[in-house]
Amino acid sequence: MGRAVLVVSALFFAWYLLFVVACVFARGLMGHRLAGHVNVALVFGILQFAATFVLARRYSRHSRETLDPSAAQVVADATAPERTGRRR
Amino acid sequence: MTTDAVSGDARLLTFVLFAGFVCVTLGITLWARSRTGGAADFYAGGRAFSARQNGFALAGDYMSAASFLGISGMIALSGYDGFIYSVGSLVAWVPVLLLAGPLRNAGRFTLADVPASRARRPGPVRVAGAVSTVTVSVFYLVAQMVGAGALVALLLGVRPGTTFLGVSAGTAETLTITVVGALMVVYVGFGGMKGTTWVQIVKTVLLMTAGVALTGLVLGRFGFDVSGLLGAAGRESGHGDAFLGPSLRLGRPAGDLDLISLALALGLGPAGLPHIAGRVFTVPDAPTARASVNWAIGLIGAFFLMTPILGFGAAALVGRREIATQDPAGNAAVPQLAGALGRHLAGPAGGDVLLAFVAAVACATILAVVAGLMMAASTSLAHDLFGHVLMLGRPRERQEIAVARVAAVLVGATAVALAVFARHLNVAFLVGLAFAVAASAHLPAIVLSLCWRRFTGSGAVAGIYGGLLTAVLLVVFSPVVSGGVDPVTGAHRSLLPAGVDFSWFPLENPALVSIPVGFLCAIAGTYLSREKPDPARFAALSARTVTGAGAP
Numbered sequence: 162m163g164r165a166v167l168v169v170s171a172l173f174f175a176w177y178l179l180f181v182v183a184c185v186f187a188r189g190l191m192g193h194r195l196a197g198h199v200n201v202a203l204v205f206g207i208l209q210f211a212a213t214f215v216l217a218r219r220y221s222r223h224s225r226e227t228l229d230p231s232a233a234q235v236v237a238d239a240t241a242p243e244r245t246g247r248r249r
Numbered sequence: 250m251t252t253d254a255v256s257g258d259a260r261l262l263t264f265v266l267f268a269g270f271v272c273v274t275l276g277i278t279l280w281a282r283s284r285t286g287g288a289a290d291f292y293a294g295g296r297a298f299s300a301r302q303n304g305f306a307l308a309g310d311y312m313s314a315a316s317f318l319g320i321s322g323m324i325a326l327s328g329y330d331g332f333i334y335s336v337g338s339l340v341a342w343v344p345v346l347l348l349a350g351p352l353r354n355a356g357r358f359t360l361a362d363v364p365a366s367r368a369r370r371p372g373p374v375r376v377a378g379a380v381s382t383v384t385v386s387v388f389y390l391v392a393q394m395v396g397a398g399a400l401v402a403l404l405l406g407v408r409p410g411t412t413f414l415g416v417s418a419g420t421a422e423t424l425t426i427t428v429v430g431a432l433m434v435v436y437v438g439f440g441g442m443k444g445t446t447w448v449q450i451v452k453t454v455l456l457m458t459a460g461v462a463l464t465g466l467v468l469g470r471f472g473f474d475v476s477g478l479l480g481a482a483g484r485e486s487g488h489g490d491a492f493l494g495p496s497l498r499l500g501r502p503a504g505d506l507d508l509i510s511l512a513l514a515l516g517l518g519p520a521g522l523p524h525i526a527g528r529v530f531t532v533p534d535a536p537t538a539r540a541s542v543n544w545a546i547g548l549i550g551a552f553f554l555m556t557p558i559l560g561f562g563a564a565a566l567v568g569r570r571e572i573a574t575q576d577p578a579g580n581a582a583v584p585q586l587a588g589a590l591g592r593h594l595a596g597p598a599g600g601d602v603l604l605a606f607v608a609a610v611a612c613a614t615i616l617a618v619v620a621g622l623m624m625a626a627s628t629s630l631a632h633d634l635f636g637h638v639l640m641l642g643r644p645r646e647r648q649e650i651a652v653a654r655v656a657a658v659l660v661g662a663t664a665v666a667l668a669v670f671a672r673h674l675n676v677a678f679l680v681g682l683a684f685a686v687a688a689s690a691h692l693p694a695i696v697l698s699l700c701w702r703r704f705t706g707s708g709a710v711a712g713i714y715g716g717l718l719t720a721v722l723l724v725v726f727s728p729v730v731s732g733g734v735d736p737v738t739g740a741h742r743s744l745l746p747a748g749v750d751f752s753w754f755p756l757e758n759p760a761l762v763s764i765p766v767g768f769l770c771a772i773a774g775t776y777l778s779r780e781k782p783d784p785a786r787f788a789a790l791s792a793r794t795v796t797g798a799g800a801p
Contacts, residue, residue: 170343170347174516177516180336181337181508184330184495185495185505185508186505188495188496192494192495194490197475197479197480198477198479198480198490200493200494203329203493203557206336206557209339210336210339210553210554213339213343213550214547216343217343217543218543220346221346221543224350225536229536232535232796232797235792235796236796236798
């Protein structure tokens with residue numbers, strides 16, 4: 162797992178904990194109405210869903226474009242020892 | 250509308266629909282049995298499921314009746330607080346997604362495969378893995394089965410003092426628990442992972458259909474005006490806009506830190522739940538495993554986005570008093586909402602049909618989750634304990650599968666006995682405890698195995714037992730077991746009778762303490778034991794997580 166993936170995941174989890182902590186300690190702010198009866202708490206919760214969807218898509222693209230090709234390369238190197246010069 | 254939301258016709262229809270589901274799934278099980286030969290078929294469904302199929306099955310393993318009826322019911326009764334559970338339930342899938350690929354490549358059938366491959370003597374790691382897998386599964390199973398007993402009695406309208414098909418409420422609960430247990434043993438014992446996976450897929454399709462239909466009907470009633478729905482829910486609840494924001498006074502009486510602790514268990518637990526992690530082995534390779542988790546995230550996300558609409562819809566259209574009269578925990582809110590929507594749409598008959606459909610889906614949901622758990626527990630007993638420890642890794646495949654079938658019977662019998670014994674106790678905390686153990690015992694062992702060069706088998710053993718014991722002991726000494734009092738009503742709310750009080754740990758969920766303790770035990774076990782680190786094993790595991798070649 163790359164460093165960037167770990168950093169982004171840690172940030173994502175911090176974003177989740179921020180939401181939980183806000184539910185506990187910032188009830189006034191969370192109850193603030195934005196539009197009609199829709200308040201900050203509801204939008205913050207929906208944004209957690211959005212963050213999960215976006216992160217899942219980005220990680221999948223990252224693995225398709227980076228991890229899978231390098232894995233294929235490692236397998237190719239291992240199964241064809243005479244061509245070990247072509248390491249990435 | 251009378252307080253008895255379930256009419257005689259709806260009961261019978263629920264019963265017939267549910268019996269139909271059972272027949273279909275038993276058919277699937279027989280079909281799967283005829284196509285199950287070797288260990289890879291039995292434990293991992295032949296590793297031939299597609300990303301979409303496994304994604305539906307993952308969602309089916311994860312979305313229990315507690316998510317469908319429990320969370321929506323909590324929102325209907327306590328307002329926004331219940332939605333925090335919805336958020337945590339989805340967020341947890343990011344760690345699952347990150348681990349899916351490496352886990353698929355590095356393991357073979359169980360969670361313990363990964364830490365065992367880092368140990369010079371893998372036996373103790375396998376034993377620890379089997380012990381904690383079975384513990385987590387049995388906790389979760391008992392909670393689900395006690396819930397199933399109460400729920401089926403509720404949905405079929407069997408109340409204390411009344412009978413259905415000549416059965417009283419107490420007998421109906423015991424009977425339900427026993428039937429659920431027996432069905433599970435049949436699903437797992439005969440169908441193996443192939444049968445269980447298809448049961449999950451059918452269940453997810455039914456659950457999503459019910460969710461989408463009800464959500465559409467609720468939104469339709471309010472002219473697709475979400476703000477209008479929220480306003481009506483607040484008004485009907487009697488709390489106004491406070492109902493739409495976090496209040497905690499209504500939801501979790503135990504306090505602020507308790508919610509944070511529970512949020513940690515919810516967010517980190519699923520990546521270590523054996524029946525979730527075990528699903529990555531049912532697909533051919535790591536990219537498919539990742540893609541299947543993506544399918545699951547889409548399904549689960551859509552589902553949990555519907556829970557507030559169902560919950561607030563029930564609050565607005567059924568009303569808190571009606572819901573609490575039927576079941577004080579709110580588990581009947583969604584079926585009641587279905588009844589109300591159906592009646593509005595097509596009169597009493599419409600109400601009966603929609604209610605019966607939703608109730609039958611809820612029963613199917615319980616059955617499927619219990620099957621997944623039992624599959625994970627018997628796989629771990631047969632593969633980790635029998636195959637690798639007792640037979641030193643040289644069992645015949647046939648023997649190992651036979652042992653898995655016996656293990657399914659044993660786990661099933663244990664869970665039924667415990668659930669019947671505990672059927673009048675409040676065991677809802679066991680789900681939170683199962684998540685906490687998964688996060689405190691399994692997660693450290695897996696993450697450190699994959700990432701830390703110096704990690705050893707002794708560290709894995711220390712981490713698994715340390716996290717497991719810490720989580721369980723802290724709960725034993727918490728208010729859920731003794732001396733718990735509801736701060737709002739002052740009512741007694743512990744497992745043990747009032748008057749017994751040996752609690753000193755303030756939180757109802759131990760995750761806030763037990764997750765760090767699990768990691769610390771794993772690290773301390775690594776440094777303090779005489780086992781020397783084995784860089785060659787780390788290199789082999791690292792290579793395997795990338796290529797997937799040569800799993801143990």
